[in-house]
Amino acid sequence: SQQGEEDPQALSIQEGENATMNCSYKTSINNLQWYRQNSGRGLVHLILIRSNEREKHSGRLRVTLDTSKKSSSLLITASRAADTASYFCATDDRETSGSRLTFGEGTQLTVNP
Amino acid sequence: DTEVTQTPKHLVMGMTNKKSLKCEQHMGHRAMYWYKQKAKKPPELMFVYSYEKLSINESVPSRFSPECPNSSLLNLHLHALQPEDSALYLCASSPGLLGQGVRGPQHFGDGTRLSIL
Numbered sequence: 001s002q003q004g005e006e007d008p009q010a011l012s013i014q015e016g017e018n019a020t021m022n023c024s025y026k027t028s029i030n031n032l033q034w035y036r037q038n039s040g041r042g043l044v045h046l047i048l049i050r051s052n053e054r055e056k057h058s059g060r061l062r063v064t065l066d067t068s069k070k071s072s073s074l075l076i077t078a079s080r081a082a083d084t085a086s087y088f089c090a091t092d093d094r095e096t097s098g099s100r101l102t103f104g105e106g107t108q109l110t111v112n113p
Numbered sequence: 114d115t116e117v118t119q120t121p122k123h124l125v126m127g128m129t130n131k132k133s134l135k136c137e138q139h140m141g142h143r144a145m146y147w148y149k150q151k152a153k154k155p156p157e158l159m160f161v162y163s164y165e166k167l168s169i170n171e172s173v174p175s176r177f178s179p180e181c182p183n184s185s186l187l188n189l190h191l192h193a194l195q196p197e198d199s200a201l202y203l204c205a206s207s208p209g210l211l212g213q214g215v216r217g218p219q220h221f222g223d224g225t226r227l228s229i230l
Contacts, residue, residue, distance in 0.1 A: 033218055033219075040223075040226075041223050041224075042117070042205075042222050042224050043205075043219075044221070045218035045220065048218050086153075088155055088156075100158060100161065101158070103155035103156055105154070106153075
């Protein structure tokens, strides 16, 4: 079962605008990861934030993590048409053994040129 | 281009056929995964191999049979599938444990699009 919930389910913005996606989870985690999936392709890892980190940056991406609220957000700044994709958060849960990720339901981002 | 290679990219098979999906990685990763993904849904974990041993089977029906011949290869043998098994099948690999108990990110192939007639 999927424990993560993402909102919004779908987001449509204009090129150059910022896009923010949110993820909530229910368990204690080792880390939280964000992935992108272009249509018809596999998932691509974007960024990993550890449970003792609060914020992380990678290029135009900014991820925050609030373990007290069990939530994370992904901000994409100055969006481009090529950012159009589905975005998934995934948690590496402390309670599970092995390398199991629990994926959220995903946000479909459309960036209009 | 992805570092995890899956073949074939597309597969159409009848319910009585036997086929295999193949996955290969040369990153030295010791954990490999099979996922099933339906349209507009997140990937669902099926199997995990860690150091070539099956470590997780998410109660997958026996018509799906995984195999890990060596640390670089992962197969998924298919037999007597049902129409509801039509989906994108994704393979992934990860380094497993990194320092300080952090498990590394997963690297995905582009999947096999499977259609069951």
